[in-house]
Amino acid sequence: MKFQKLLITTLYILFLLLPIYWLVSMSFKTTNEILGVFSLWPIEFTLDNYRKIFTDPTWYNGYINSLIYVVINTVISVSVALPAAYAFSRYRFLGDKHLFFWLLTNRMAPPAVFALPFFQLYSATGLFDTHIAVALAHCLFNIPLAVWILEGFMSGVPKELDETAYLDGYSFWRFFIRIFIPTIAAGIGVAMFFCFMYSWVELLLAKTLTSVEAKPIAATMTRTASTAGYELGLLAAAGTLTIIPGAFVIYFVRNYIAKGFALGRV
């Protein structure tokens, strides 16, 4: 029984790692080797693909652009979601349930539905091809998610905490910033993780809203793949580098990850 369980877990993890291994191994191969010989590991080990990415501004700017809008989006989403989640978890007010569901519907909206109107909206407001445009557009699905997660965590904090603080003469904002936010720090971490994740992996809106100045790395990759023929090694190296920020972030939140995925509501 014990052995069986170990086997299933190991097989599943192997299944997850195999395509990633193939991508990483391909990133160290030369184009000739990829197309010419079939080998399980790089024979002519080369770092040229990575060198190209780190020296060519169109490539490394893609990474910088992606990171800029992801960080802006995470900060905006979490900071506006905090007071809203507090309101939802502590108070009843006119239309609160409908509002909550309306927010969630935006998480459900297929980005393909919004691609064209977004393009027109952001062109009309002069924000097209800026980092802030992508960051704002990603708020569409990240704010609802952040509110949902934070509300779950806040509902787990007993209301007596608030009441005691108010009795001690704390004003609302002082209590909120000095006492409440540190109390739910874990929840904020999880919410930031999710905002980071969904903003980092999204491509359709990010691609539609940018052309040159704020072009994300993912878009650089698809354009290279289609225009410059098949530079598979380069593509694989770029792909490998996009995994790193995610892996880095997971490592930091690994202890909260299970709880966070259940949105604090287990």
Add this chain to the structure above:
Amino acid sequence: MNKISNQRAWWLVVPVVVLVAFNALIPLMTVVNYSVQETFGNNLFFWHGVGWFEQVLTSERFHASLLRQLAFTGMILIIEVPLGIAVALCMPRKGPWVSVCLVLMALPLLIPWNVVGAMWNIFALPDIGLLGRMINGLGIDYNFTQQPVAAWSTTVLMDVWHWTSLVVLLTYAGLCSIPDAYYQAARIDGASSWSVFRYIQLPKLKRVLTIAILLRFMDSFMIYTEPFVLTGGGPGNTTTFLSIDLVKIALGQFDLGPAAAMSLIYFLMVLLVCWVFYTAMMRNEEQ
């Protein structure tokens, strides 16, 4: 928890409402606007009533992509949910391996979607990919760029690879929250591991599984990037799901009216299913 009635709480929600409304209502109104108008270019629009809706609802193309979409979503739910539960049950509960497992399993979730598509493309290509080589080595003729069945199974396998971990992590979180006392009581009663699962674990997992199915339903129903990069919707139209079709109509052919009508129908379908799930979930919670 008893909540206090307080209308001033609206002030706390205002920033969220303003930001989301800017992003959601204005584009949605644009879509509604296009869906009832006809244009001959030069920004001249004419009232077209529900014509586009009729056209979309009766078009075979829409029926075909909707059918493909439903088949795809159904297939991945049938595979991912049981597989996810099984893996979560097998995962260690304690010890140093827990975080290693969690980190490795969460890895696919944080890879940009087009990279997932590209990764599976080079992994499954029959000439240079590991998977393609392996399957062909077994004597099965496999080429996902030309055979519809192979394209379908590769797309489904890719989605299973990409998203089963979400079900695993949710289920795992649910399992960790079951108190030990439940298991001890079961052991005293001499319950088999199946009845432990059926009568203790499954009922306790109802909530997280609802969230998992809900998230998987909405995300798979709006899937675009991964199959687009992997197969480009082909061969032929065999892997053209709703979003791919919609983007083709809206940004490829620039047929604004039909695209807008299709968007609204599409959105309403997702909304309806999610509303049913959400209401069921909330009712459960109140009990």
